[in-house]
Amino acid sequence: MRQTTGQLRRGRAIATAVAAALVSFAVPACSAGADAGRATPSAAGSPAPVPPTAGASTPPTPPPASSYSLSTAPRTVPSVREHVPARGPGWKPAPGARVLVTPADSAALADEGKLLAGELRLGYAESEQPQPGDVQLALAAKGSGPAESYTLTVQGGRVRITGPDEAGVFYGTRTLKQEIRGAGSAPEGTVKDAPAKPQRGLNLDIARKYFTPDWIEGRLREMADLKLNQLGLHFSDDQAFRIESDTHPEIVSTPHLTKAEVRRINALAARLHIAVVPEIDSPGHLGAVLRAHPDLQLRDVQGRAVQGAVDISKPASAKLVDELLREYLPLFPAGAWHLGADEYQALVVRDPQASFPQLASAARARYGAAARVQDLATGWLNDRAAVVRPSGKALKAWNDGFFAGGIARPAQDIQAEYWTGKEIGARPPLAYLDAGRKVVNLNDEYLYYVLGEPNQFTYPTGRRIYEQWTPLVLRGTTAVPARYDAQILGGRLAVWCDLAGSQTPAQVADGIRLPLAALSQKLWDPRPPQASWPAFQSLADRLGP
Numbered sequence: 119m120r121q122t123t124g125q126l127r128r129g130r131a132i133a134t135a136v137a138a139a140l141v142s143f144a145v146p147a148c149s150a151g152a153d154a155g156r157a158t159p160s161a162a163g164s165p166a167p168v169p170p171t172a173g174a175s176t177p178p179t180p181p182p183a184s185s186y187s188l189s190t191a192p193r194t195v196p197s198v199r200e201h202v203p204a205r206g207p208g209w210k211p212a213p214g215a216r217v218l219v220t221p222a223d224s225a226a227l228a229d230e231g232k233l234l235a236g237e238l239r240l241g242y243a244e245s246e247q248p249q250p251g252d253v254q255l256a257l258a259a260k261g262s263g264p265a266e267s268y269t270l271t272v273q274g275g276r277v278r279i280t281g282p283d284e285a286g287v288f289y290g291t292r293t294l295k296q297e298i299r300g301a302g303s304a305p306e307g308t309v310k311d312a313p314a315k316p317q318r319g320l321n322l323d324i325a326r327k328y329f330t331p332d333w334i335e336g337r338l339r340e341m342a343d344l345k346l347n348q349l350g351l352h353f354s355d356d357q358a359f360r361i362e363s364d365t366h367p368e369i370v371s372t373p374h375l376t377k378a379e380v381r382r383i384n385a386l387a388a389r390l391h392i393a394v395v396p397e398i399d400s401p402g403h404l405g406a407v408l409r410a411h412p413d414l415q416l417r418d419v420q421g422r423a424v425q426g427a428v429d430i431s432k433p434a435s436a437k438l439v440d441e442l443l444r445e446y447l448p449l450f451p452a453g454a455w456h457l458g459a460d461e462y463q464a465l466v467v468r469d470p471q472a473s474f475p476q477l478a479s480a481a482r483a484r485y486g487a488a489a490r491v492q493d494l495a496t497g498w499l500n501d502r503a504a505v506v507r508p509s510g511k512a513l514k515a516w517n518d519g520f521f522a523g524g525i526a527r528p529a530q531d532i533q534a535e536y537w538t539g540k541e542i543g544a545r546p547p548l549a550y551l552d553a554g555r556k557v558v559n560l561n562d563e564y565l566y567y568v569l570g571e572p573n574q575f576t577y578p579t580g581r582r583i584y585e586q587w588t589p590l591v592l593r594g595t596t597a598v599p600a601r602y603d604a605q606i607l608g609g610r611l612a613v614w615c616d617l618a619g620s621q622t623p624a625q626v627a628d629g630i631r632l633p634l635a636a637l638s639q640k641l642w643d644p645r646p647p648q649a650s651w652p653a654f655q656s657l658a659d660r661l662g663p
Contacts, residue, residue, distance in 0.1 A: 193297075202309075209303060220246055234295065238298060268311055270308065272307060279294065318347055325360055328360060330623070335386050348610060361446070395514070396450045404427070415429065431476045452511075455509070460515075471491060517536040535557075536550065548602075
């Protein structure tokens with residue numbers, strides 16, 4: 119959370135009409151009919167047969183498919199978006215069964231295959247020849263489906279998972295893992311699945327509260343099973359700077375993450391198809407840096423130091439921050455970077471020009487006689503973006519770092535991470551969307567988990583997210599028109615550690631578990647959930663860590 123004085127941060131259709139009726143669009147997580155289970159037992163109530171063990175000398179002949187009831191959709195979090203039911207025994211792990219990756223795909227899918235094999239206690243092999251009971255992973259042709267999509271088919275005692283990219287195949291393995299964990303077997307039929315939003319994740323404030331590498335890695339594994347793909351890492355603020363630095367070791371706090379630990383976190387995240395998005399917030403929230411560089415701290419016309427704010431009229435301020443940006447860019451190989459830009463204290467006073475004449479003078483020198491302090495702040499944001507842009511990373515900044523009017527305009531390729539509408543000069547989401555800007559939803563009404571619940575914040579609940587929030591609800595409780603849906607890239611649940619001692623790391627993990635599950639559902643499937651919250655919660659509890 120960010121906080122200023124007196125303010126908050128708050129298939130495919132089957133050819134005939136009869137067969138088309140068999141296509142079931144899976145209800146989110148848990149539905150009234152889903153309790154019947156997977157490959158439904160026969161009318162006599164006998165359990166569905168287990169596929170023959172691989173390598174058995176005389177495998178029993180399975181009953182004909184017609185003796186099985188039509189399968190029901192898997193029960194997973196998030197729910198699968200389409201399931202084509204079929205008749206058959208389904209699939210469950212059996213002795214001798216393997217996770218199989220074709221040799222042509224081994225470089226791309228070996229990690230996914232070995233992870234699933236370990237989770238299901240199966241063997242792993244690279245082969246073109248599946249045997250009874252095997253799970254086969256393969257890449258489909260590029261462009262055969264949207265990014266992160268997959269097809270999971272259970273047929274003939276085998277499972278086949280394909281997708282146009284590695285992430286899609288990985289998410290197919292997450293579905294299979296949940297099916298086995300929740301019901302012991304996967305239902306006969308075909309799942310066709312893909313996310314509604316490309317950005318889905320968690321934002322973690324490790325500046326105000328230190329979290330160990332093991333704790334962070336635990337969240338990554340939890341996120342991966344929920345098909346979340348982004349971890350925002352806010353590691354610099356007024357309280358502390360939490361990652362080892364070679365260029366400026368004087369700013370680093372104790373405890374902190376070493377670069378070796380960060381590389382380990384990034385390596386695990388990459389295997390789980392999660393992008394770690396770092397944030398060095400500036401020109402505000404730099405208190406930890408400024409304690410070692412007090413000469414760069416912003417002072418008002420009366421000489422009073424402004425907490426956390428760097429004097430952006432001084433070239434040395436830009437030099438210091440850019441040195442940090444360049445140092446950490448290679449440490450975080452994923453494809454996005456957060457520039458911060460929120461709550462610069464020079465812009466929360468009634469008359470910034472009068473209160474900070476040095477900033478006003480610098481603005482006029484750069485942009486002309488009509489320029490204001492906000493233009494200088496916008497220039498700062500654009501300059502930091504110019505440092506990061508050659509890396510090819512997507513650029514992000516908090517919505518209150520974008521200002522209306524003015525001479526300088528924020529670069530159009532910077533995504534607005536919308537969290538609040540309560541700052542001075544607040545603009546509603548439509549101001550960003552009408553300008554064509556891409557937006558990410560971190561609505562502080564629903565998605566802010568602020569330790570200690572200061573300033574009227576309350577801990578978000580999974581139920582409230584599940585029942586009330588959608589990606590279109592960017593500010594407060596009101597949704598923007600659906601025509602803007604494509605500009606809203608997704609959302610993240612944000613953990614802010616304002617009162618760091620109010621919860622232990624274990625309590626934080628427990629507190630965000632159900633909100634993350636609900637968020638994953640609402641970002642994966644755009645349709646209103648059909649399952650009740652109690653049913654969804656029960657399923658999430660059963661499938662969770």
